[in-house]
Amino acid sequence: MDFSRTRMMLLSLILLSLACGLPGLSPTPDDSELATSVAATLTAETPPQPHGTISEQTQSPLVSTLTSTTPPPSVLRIVYTDDGNVWLIEDSNPPIQLTSSGDANQVLISSDGMKVAFVRRTSPDNPVEIGSVNIDGSGELTLFGPAQFDTLYPLDDYLHHDLSSLAFVPGTHHLMFNTRAVPEGPGLIKHDDLLLLDADTGVFRTIFSPGSGGDFTLSPDGNQIAITKPTGISLANIDGSNMRSNLITYAQVITYSEFNYYPLPVWSPDSSAIGVVIPSPDPFDTPTSGAIWRVQAEGGAKVNLGTILGDFYFTQTSYSLMSPMLDRVAYLSETPTPNIYDLFLATADGSGETLYASGDIQWHGWAPDNIHFVFAMGSPLDLHLGRSGSAPLPLCSGLNLRWIDDVNFLCLSGAFGSWTLMKGEIGGTVTPLASPLGDFVSYDFDD
Numbered sequence: 001m002d003f004s005r006t007r008m009m010l011l012s013l014i015l016l017s018l019a020c021g022l023p024g025l026s027p028t029p030d031d032s033e034l035a036t037s038v039a040a041t042l043t044a045e046t047p048p049q050p051h052g053t054i055s056e057q058t059q060s061p062l063v064s065t066l067t068s069t070t071p072p073p074s075v076l077r078i079v080y081t082d083d084g085n086v087w088l089i090e091d092s093n094p095p096i097q098l099t100s101s102g103d104a105n106q107v108l109i110s111s112d113g114m115k116v117a118f119v120r121r122t123s124p125d126n127p128v129e130i131g132s133v134n135i136d137g138s139g140e141l142t143l144f145g146p147a148q149f150d151t152l153y154p155l156d157d158y159l160h161h162d163l164s165s166l167a168f169v170p171g172t173h174h175l176m177f178n179t180r181a182v183p184e185g186p187g188l189i190k191h192d193d194l195l196l197l198d199a200d201t202g203v204f205r206t207i208f209s210p211g212s213g214g215d216f217t218l219s220p221d222g223n224q225i226a227i228t229k230p231t232g233i234s235l236a237n238i239d240g241s242n243m244r245s246n247l248i249t250y251a252q253v254i255t256y257s258e259f260n261y262y263p264l265p266v267w268s269p270d271s272s273a274i275g276v277v278i279p280s281p282d283p284f285d286t287p288t289s290g291a292i293w294r295v296q297a298e299g300g301a302k303v304n305l306g307t308i309l310g311d312f313y314f315t316q317t318s319y320s321l322m323s324p325m326l327d328r329v330a331y332l333s334e335t336p337t338p339n340i341y342d343l344f345l346a347t348a349d350g351s352g353e354t355l356y357a358s359g360d361i362q363w364h365g366w367a368p369d370n371i372h373f374v375f376a377m378g379s380p381l382d383l384h385l386g387r388s389g390s391a392p393l394p395l396c397s398g399l400n401l402r403w404i405d406d407v408n409f410l411c412l413s414g415a416f417g418s419w420t421l422m423k424g425e426i427g428g429t430v431t432p433l434a435s436p437l438g439d440f441v442s443y444d445f446d447d
Helices: 003-018 031-040 146-150
Strands: 077-082 085-090 104-109 115-120 129-134 141-144 160-168 174-182 194-198 204-208 215-218 224-229 232-237 244-249 273-279 289-296 302-309 328-334 341-347 354-359 361-366 372-377 382-387 390-397 399-403 408-415 418-425 430-434 443-445
Touching: 077 104, 077 430, 085 104, 085 115, 085 430, 104 160, 104 443, 115 160, 141 194, 146 160, 160 215, 174 215, 232 273, 244 289, 289 328, 302 328, 328 361, 341 361, 354 361, 354 372, 372 390, 390 408, 390 418, 408 430, 408 443
Parallel strands: none
Antiparallel strands: 077 085, 077 443, 104 115, 115 129, 129 141, 160 174, 174 194, 194 204, 215 224, 224 232, 232 244, 273 289, 289 302, 328 341, 341 354, 361 372, 372 382, 382 390, 399 408, 408 418, 418 430
C-alpha cells in the first residue's frame, strides 16, 4: 500500500474540515470523523446506499421560476462566524454583529447581499438547525430544525438525518440542500436527495427524493443544477424539471473507507456547459488516470476530451482540477521521493503537458481568470500563486482561500481558536479584516 498517498488523502480531508466557508460544502457532517474513518479503515467497503422516502411534511408548490432578487450591491459584503455568532463587514466599515443566538458554525450570504443564512448545532448529538437573518440583523428565523430533519424519512436503524450540503441559489433567497443519515458507527451515508428552502419564509420543497438527487453544483445564472452520484452525472433545471439523467457514467471510485466518492463538476462562467475530471476506479492501482469530460447544458451533448495519466483523486477532494473555462487541467504525479509530487499543467485533451513545480504540494484550485492557480508547498498553509511560464509567488499563509474577482481574494490565517480573516490582491498586500474566535470559522461574501 502507498502510504504517501494515504498521508495526502488524510491531509486533504483535514484541510476540508477546516475549510468551513466553502459554499455548498457544509462543515456540519463533521469531516474530522471522515478523516478518522479513512485512517482507521483502509479497506474497501460496500458503498452506502440511499435510504428512505419523503415523509408527509407540509410543503408548498414550487413555481417554475424562482423569485429573482435585486442585483448584487456595489460594495463588498462579507459575513463570518465569530464565537458562534454571525458578523458582517460591509465595504471598509467596522464589523457589526448580526446574531446573538450562538452556536453558528456555517454562514452564507445571498448574491444580492440582503439575506444571510447560517447553520447552528445546539447539541453535538442532534441534527443542525438552519436559520436566516436580514443584512441589518432583523428578522432572524429558524428555517429548518432537528425535528424536521428527523421526520423527513423513516429513521429505521439510523440515529438521525442531518444536513449534508447547503448553498444559496444565485439570484434568489432560496437555499438548496441535501441530507445524510447519521449511523451509530462511522460512515458518511448520503441520501442523494435534493430540497429547496425559502430563506425568507422557511417554506421548503423536495426537488428530488432519496436516490433521485445527489451532490449538487449550481450554475452561475441560478437556472440549472449539475447532480453528481458515485456512478453518474445528470443535469436538471433548478426546479427539477428537464432532467437529463446520467449524461456521464463511470465506474465507482474505491475510497477504501465508509464513504462514496462524488466528482466535482465545474460550470463555465456563462452557464453553457460543465466540465469534470473523473478519476480512475482504484486510486492505489497504478498507473492512475483521469478522464476529462465536457457536457453542454443545452441538449446534454458530451465530449470525452481525453484521458491523462496522473493523480486525479487525492488532489481533488475540495477543489476541482479543471479550470473555469474548462480548457485546462492541473494534476499531480508521484516521484520516487516520498511525499514529493510533480505539479503538471495541460490542456483539457492532455496535450501541452508542462511540469510546473515539484515538492510537498497540495492543490487549492484555479483563479477565476483561468490563468492563475493556487497550491500549498512545504506547509499546508503556505499558499503560492502559480502561472504557466512564471515562477510561483507567495500568496498568503492560510487556508480556505476564495477569490472575490480575478485579482482580489479572502483567506483565513491562524489555527484552531485563533483566526484572522484576511483580504489580499495579486501583487499587493494582504490586510487583516477581523480576528474571529472559534475552533472553526466560516465566511462567505456576496458575488
